[in-house]
Amino acid sequence: MAERRRRGRLFAGDCLxxxxxxxxxxxxxxxxxxxxxxxxxxxxxxxPGPRVGGERAYDDAWGGLRAFLTMLxxxxxxxxxxxxxxxxxxxxxxxxxxxxxxVVADQxxxxxxxxxxxxxxxxxxxxxxxxxxxxxxxxxxxxxxxKMVWNHTDPWLxxxxxxxxxxxxxxxxxxAGRRYRERVIDGKAYRYYADVGRQLGSVWTDCPAMRANTPxxxxxxxxxxxxxxxxxxxxxxxxTAEGDRVLDPMCGSGxxxxxxxxxxxxxxxxxxxxxALAVSTRRLGL
Numbered sequence: 001m002a003e004r005r006r007r008g009r010l011f012a013g014d015c016l017x018x019x020x021x022x023x024x025x026x027x028x029x030x031x032x033x034x035x036x037x038x039x040x041x042x043x044x045x046x047x048p049g050p051r052v053g054g055e056r057a058y059d060d061a062w063g064g065l066r067a068f069l070t071m072l073x074x075x076x077x078x079x080x081x082x083x084x085x086x087x088x089x090x091x092x093x094x095x096x097x098x099x100x101x102x103v104v105a106d107q108x109x110x111x112x113x114x115x116x117x118x119x120x121x122x123x124x125x126x127x128x129x130x131x132x133x134x135x136x137x138x139x140x141x142x143x144x145x146x147k148m149v150w151n152h153t154d155p156w157l158x159x160x161x162x163x164x165x166x167x168x169x170x171x172x173x174x175x176a177g178r179r180y181r182e183r184v185i186d187g188k189a190y191r192y193y194a195d196v197g198r199q200l201g202s203v204w205t206d207c208p209a210m211r212a213n214t215p216x217x218x219x220x221x222x223x224x225x226x227x228x229x230x231x232x233x234x235x236x237x238x239x240t241a242e243g244d245r246v247l248d249p250m251c252g253s254g255x256x257x258x259x260x261x262x263x264x265x266x267x268x269x270x271x272x273x274x275x276a277l278a279v280s281t282r283r284l285g286l
Contacts, residue, residue: 008257008267010286012277015249015270019078022268026084028149028244029265031235031256033092033227034075035060037068044275045215045222057224057252057275068097069104076108079249086147088115088239091140092227098138105140115141115148118202120231122209139235149239156237158197170194207231223253223279232259240265254280 011018039061043054062068076091083089089109093101106114118139126133151157161170169181170192179194207230214220219229232255240246242264248256251269257280260267271277280286 007261007265008269008284010251010254010257010277010280010284011268011270012272012274013270014272016075016078018270019082019249022082025082025268026087026245027082027247027268028084028087029236029239030079030083030087030089030247030249031092031232032079032090032249033225033252034072034250035062035068036094036225037062037065037097042224044224044279054222055275058273065097065100069100072101073104073108075249076105079247080108080144082247083144084245085145086143086149088141088143088148090118090235091142092120092137093140094137095134098140102140105142109142109144113142113144115143116202117141118204120207121203121205122207123205124209124213149241151238151241152199154237155197156234157200159200160197161194166194204231204234207234221253221279221283223276226253227255229255229259232256233263236260236263236265251280252276254283258283 035058037060041059041061042057044057045054062071076089079089091101091105102114118141120137120139121135122137124135126135166179170179172180172182174180181192181194183190183192207228209228210217213226215222220226236246236256236259244265246256246260246265246267247269248254248267249270251257251271252273253276254269257267257269261284269280271280
């Protein structure tokens with residue numbers, strides 16, 4: 001049975017089995033944060049203190065990388081089947097499997113469907129591995145057509161110009177007192193305002209994970225590997241408009257669903273972990 005809310009539905013089960021049940025429903029954004037192939041059993045914190053004694057949320061041991069990829073491939077194919085032509089799929093992984101998973105995703109979606117990647121820096125500190133320390137995670141972005149929605153003018157996708165650029169180029173001031181620069185490209189003049197900022201690049205350092213993973217912050221649910229709402233809000237704003245459909249087929253603590261609900265998007269969440277479903281249900285007020 002699906003739990004219902006004004007804008008969304010939460011389903012229990014494996015997305016491989018549940019996605020075909022959605023029929024002709026198509027989604028403008030699919031964000032999937034699958035297991036990372038850590039080889040660990042992850043536990044949820046029900047109260048302040050360490051997670052080690054908490055309830056087991058999910059197991060992330062697959063018996064090797066090949067088995068992990070074997071699990072992932074058919075689920076990506078099921079997601080592809082419900083992705084809208086102008087929509088995008090975001091696959092969130094880390095160094096353990098992202099490079100191999102990209103090869104699999106290229107096969108599922110087609111190499112030409114790859115739109116780029118976001119390097120997310122959670123800010124949790126470095127982890128040594130006998131080489132360069134790992135301080136980032138990677139989000140691979142796919143779209144079935146060249147018409148992927150990307151709301152580049154949204155303030156959540158802008159950042160301030162560098163101080164050097166501001167001092168060198170933005171020397172003009174309009175009637176309203178706004179600083180700007182003008183550039184002529186192919187005979188056409190373009191005006192850029194300093195207060196609008198420039199397009200955000202592919203390395204995101206301003207969405208700290210601790211917002212979601214410290215018991216001192218009200219955003220945290222205690223669910224392991226919970227992602228911060230700021231990260232998902234940027235993705236949702238970048239790729240959808242109010243009323244669009246958002247899918248998280250491995251929804252965990254429900255961050256994607258909570259953000260979609262708050263921003264007026266329709267959503268569907270799926271997870272086979274009873275702990276994840278309980279956390280998401282409480283968080284969404286279902």
